Amino acid sequence: MHPLALPDEHPLDFTDAVHQLAKMIPAGHVLSYGDIAELLESGGARQVGKAMQVSADEVPWWRVIRNDGLITETLYPSAQAHWLSEKTPCRGRKVNMAQARWKPNPLQYAEIQKLADSLS
DNA sequence: AGGATGACATTAC
DNA sequence: GGTAATGCCATCC
Numbered sequence: 221m222h223p224l225a226l227p228d229e230h231p232l233d234f235t236d237a238v239h240q241l242a243k244m245i246p247a248g249h250v251l252s253y254g255d256i257a258e259l260l261e262s263g264g265a266r267q268v269g270k271a272m273q274v275s276a277d278e279v280p281w282w283r284v285i286r287n288d289g290l291i292t293e294t295l296y297p298s299a300q301a302h303w304l305s306e307k308t309p310c311r312g313r314k315v316n317m318a319q320a321r322w323k324p325n326p327l328q329y330a331e332i333q334k335l336a337d338s339l340s
Numbered sequence: 341a342g343g344a345t346g347a348c349a350t351t352a353c
Numbered sequence: 354g355g356t357a358a359t360g361c362c363a364t365c366c
Contacts, residue, residue: 345365
């Protein structure tokens with residue numbers, strides 16, 4: 221190909237990939253920050269947090285929470301309203317991760333893998 | 341270069 | 354059941 225033109229163009233930023241993946245989470249389910257980093261095979265939980273901090277209005281940020289089922293204090297009141305309205309399994313201020321954690325099916329997993337590949 | 345900072349995770353008490 | 358200490362990864366002084 222072109223010797224000087226770099227073939228490894230990044231269609232996706234890490235931040236964009238996080239947002240795309242978050243938008244795939246079905247209502248009533250959640251992923252942890254660490255889950256997303258692992259699925260994208262890039263960065264870490266804290267990077268996902270950074271990405272969510274700048275998420276647009278269309279990304280369901282209340283479906284991305286900590287691995288222990290909690291969410292940052294300032295976001296909790298608004299998040300809880302969403303959890304209740306979409307019937308996310310939770311007790312008190314903690315989401316039941318065993319029930320609520322999203323398990324992508326093979327087709328969805330393939331889509332996620334495409335996101336991951338476009339990063340590396 | 342080196343340290344502080346985070347929408348975090350894990351382990352140990 | 355909690356909280357606290359460490360580790361973690363990237364970014365920004």
